[in-house]
Amino acid sequence: MIDKILVANRGEIAVRIIRACKELDIETVAIYSTVDKDALFTQIADEAYCIGPPPSSKSYLNIPAVITVATITDCDAIHPGYGFLAENAKFAEVCEQCGLKFIGPRPELLRLMGDKVASRRAMKKAGTPIVPGSKSVVQHLKGAKRIAQVIGYPVIIKASAGGGGKGMKVVYDEEELEVAFLMARSEAELSFSSPDVYLEKFLENPKHIEVQVVADEFGNVIHLGERECSIQRSHQKIVEEAPSPVIDETTRRKMGRTAVQAAKSIGYTNVGTIEFLYSEGDFYFMEMNTRLQVEHPVTESVTGFDIVKAQIQIASGEKMTVKQKDIQTYGHSIECRLNAESPERNFMPSPGYIRKLVIPGGPGVRFDGGIYQGFSIPPTYDSLIGKLIVHDFDRIEAIQRMRRALDEMIVEGVDTNISLHKKIMNNPVFVAGNYDTGFLNKEIL
Ligand code: MV4
Numbered sequence: 001m002i003d004k005i006l007v008a009n010r011g012e013i014a015v016r017i018i019r020a021c022k023e024l025d026i027e028t029v030a031i032y033s034t035v036d037k038d039a040l041f042t043q044i045a046d047e048a049y050c051i052g053p054p055p056s057s058k059s060y061l062n063i064p065a066v067i068t069v070a071t072i073t074d075c076d077a078i079h080p081g082y083g084f085l086a087e088n089a090k091f092a093e094v095c096e097q098c099g100l101k102f103i104g105p106r107p108e109l110l111r112l113m114g115d116k117v118a119s120r121r122a123m124k125k126a127g128t129p130i131v132p133g134s135k136s137v138v139q140h141l142k143g144a145k146r147i148a149q150v151i152g153y154p155v156i157i158k159a160s161a162g163g164g165g166k167g168m169k170v171v172y173d174e175e176e177l178e179v180a181f182l183m184a185r186s187e188a189e190l191s192f193s194s195p196d197v198y199l200e201k202f203l204e205n206p207k208h209i210e211v212q213v214v215a216d217e218f219g220n221v222i223h224l225g226e227r228e229c230s231i232q233r234s235h236q237k238i239v240e241e242a243p244s245p246v247i248d249e250t251t252r253r254k255m256g257r258t259a260v261q262a263a264k265s266i267g268y269t270n271v272g273t274i275e276f277l278y279s280e281g282d283f284y285f286m287e288m289n290t291r292l293q294v295e296h297p298v299t300e301s302v303t304g305f306d307i308v309k310a311q312i313q314i315a316s317g318e319k320m321t322v323k324q325k326d327i328q329t330y331g332h333s334i335e336c337r338l339n340a341e342s343p344e345r346n347f348m349p350s351p352g353y354i355r356k357l358v359i360p361g362g363p364g365v366r367f368d369g370g371i372y373q374g375f376s377i378p379p380t381y382d383s384l385i386g387k388l389i390v391h392d393f394d395r396i397e398a399i400q401r402m403r404r405a406l407d408e409m410i411v412e413g414v415d416t417n418i419s420l421h422k423k424i425m426n427n428p429v430f431v432a433g434n435y436d437t438g439f440l441n442k443e444i445l
Contacts, residue, residue, distance in 0.1 A: 002026060002077045002101065002316045006070040007045065009081030010060060011370035012386050013292070014041035017079050020308035029073045031066060033059035035378035040370050047073060054380040060084045063091055070100050077101035077315055083382075086291040087114060103315040105270050105290050112266065113288045117160040117198050123285040126265035128258055131277065131284040133200035144181050145174065147199050154202040157184040161192035163287055165235030170202050205438040206277040208232070208286075209244050211259035212299045214271050214310055216320040221263045223256040224299045224307070225329050229275075230437045231424065233347070238417070238440065239424055240295035241334045242302045245395055245433030247278070255283055260324075262288075271311050294337065294387070297368055301333035301391040332398040333391045336406065336424075338369075339383040342415040350415035351379040360408035364391045364401055377414060385416070395433065399425055420444065 004027040007014050014030060018041060021028045030045035035054045042048040049069050052059035059065070061084055070078055078100050080086040089110040095102040104110070113119050117137050124130050132151045137160055138144045148155045148171070157169040157180055167187040169180040181197070189195040212224040228244035229237045243252070259274040262285070272290050276283040296307045305327065314320065341347045357373040369386025371377065377385060388405055392398040403425045406418055424430050429443050 002312060004029065004073070004075045004077075005103070005312070006031065006066070006073065006075040006078045006100075007041070007081070008060065008066050008078050008085055009083070010036050010039065010041060010381065012368050012384065013081040013294070013370075014039075015044065015370050016368050017081060017308055018044050020306065020312060023306075024309060024312060026312065029069065029075055031060075031069050033380070035380055038375060040372055040375070049073075054378065056084060056381070063094055066091075067094060067098050067100070071098060075100060077103055077312075079103040079311070080291070082291050082294060087289075089114065101315050103270065103311050105268055105272065109266065109268060110290050113290045114163075115160060116158060116163060116287060117196065119288060120198070120285070122266055123262055123288075126262045128262045128274075128285045129283065131200040131203065131286075134198045136198070137196040138181075138198055141178055141181055144177060144199060148174065148177060151199070151201045154204075156200050156202040157181060157197050158200065159184065159188035159192055159194070160196035160198055161194040162188060167191050203277055203279045203284075205436040206279040207244075207246065207436045208237075208275065209247065209255070209278045209283065210273045210275040210289075210293075211255055212271065212273055212293075212296070212307070213259050213263045213268065214305075214307070214314070214320065215263050215268045216314045217269050217317060218319050219264070220320045220323075221260050221268070222320070222322065222324045222327060223259050224303050224305055224327060226252060226255060227295055227298055229295060230435055231430075231439055232437060233440050233445070237295060237337065239334065239336055239421070240298050241332065241395075241398075242298040243329060243332070251281070251283070258283075270314050271307055294384070295335055297366060297387060297389045298333040298335045301366070301389060302329040302331060303327055304330070331391055331393050332395040333389060334398050334402050335387050335389045336402060336421040337384055337417075338386045338388060338409075338411075338421075339417045340377050340385050340411075340414045341383045341417055343417050343420045344415075347417070349379065349383045351377045351383075352414045354411065355413035356410055357412075358408065358410035360388065360405040362405075362408075364398075365389070365405050366391070385411075388421075396431075399431060 006029045028045040030048040051065040085091040089107040092102040092107040159167045169184045185195040215221040231239040275286040366389040390401040
């Protein structure tokens with residue numbers, strides 16, 4: 001039984017988790033850094049404790065401080081949200097050792113999925129299609145050359161400890177390989193403290209489509225369909241939708257079944273996301289995210305399934321009674337991520353005092369945010385201030401509903417990317433639905 005949860009996060013996702021806890025009659029403990037003292041999440045939690053100064057390394061990433069608060073306040077579990085400690089295997093282990101349930105998969109699974117070479121191998125073994133490429137870490141230029149020759153150029157070099165796009169190098173011919181290989185290794189070492197890299201065939205402008213999975217601790221695994229996440233800027237998703245406007249029912253079934261089979265085969269528990277690259281009708285495993293994701297609300301909207309409540313119930317040891325056949329999707333959902341940043345100034349962060357805030361409402365509109373009028377957005381963390389999510393009968397109506405909601409939204413005092421979202425919602429390629437990861441650069445920026 002879980003009666004009290006420490007929420008080891010901040011901002012909109014801390015608010016989202018606290019809301020789920022309240023609906024489950026679970027007490028909540030918030031932790032915050034000095035600049036988050038007046039943030040929404042600290043106010044709606046039952047208890048809130050300052051754990052350190054603004055730099056995350058001294059507050060939200062400070063494992064001893066987090067564990068200490070959870071222990072002293074008599075919490076049963078810790079919800080890590082996304083980012084910060086959410087995919088930190090060491091942290092999950094420490095939680096276990098301290099008698100605190102980590103709300104997420106077991107540490108070994110966090111470790112496996114954090115190692116991209118190992119996760120590719122595990123997925124291949126599970127029968128999941130992977131992008132043609134190296135089977136293990138590529139240590140030497142000679143090995144890289146050989147693999148590139150076999151799979152054919154262009155190839156992409158990725159850091160095994162990486163993910164999310166950092167330190168990748170695309171190579172178009174053998175002449176470029178040596179410099180790219182050495183740079184990829186040194187960047188990997190600098191960013192991730194490991195020089196290990198691997199190679200994949202480079203797919204030109206693929207789509208990013210991911211499948212949400214839910215797994216209890218008794219071996220029951222279901223999927224909640226896919227999300228289309230191809231609208232990204234510098235590897236940050238901007239707009240997500242469910243279902244994907246491009247894949248047909250056959251591909252959707254196949255992707256869902258593949259994701260469930262993969263999760264079963266590795267003994268996955270709690271909620272997770274399998275990310276696929278989709279190109280020319282085929283999909284390939286890219287990485288698995290072992291956490292709740294920012295864009296989970298579009299899936300909740302079309303399925304009516306509360307992903308955060310499920311995380312907590314699964315962590316409490318409850319059996320999942322919902323079966324795959326009980327999952328249906330209804331209508332269409334779109335999410336726009338609202339960032340405090342200036343699209344006119346190369347997306348420079350725009351922290352500061354929110355003088356005026358009007359949050360849209362009405363039929364089919366959901367706002368997941370961490371802000372209120374009179375709050376000051378600190379400059380310390382990422383610029384996500386909230387998410388506007390709409391749901392309607394079909395995609396065209398959902399787009400029109402999002403346009404309406406964006407028109408209603410007022411944020412004064414800081415710059416936001418609302419103008420960018422309005423451009424996207426009115427772009428003919430977006431409206432047609434057949435866009436890929438090159439969309440934002442090609443069509444909008
Ligand atoms: C790729 C790729 C093309 N081919 N891998 C970017 C994030 C990281 N997780 C993997 N990424 C990519 N991997 C192969 N073999 C293109 C990307 C990529 C991308 C992927 C998803 C969404 C946006 C992207 C933007 C640029 C590159």
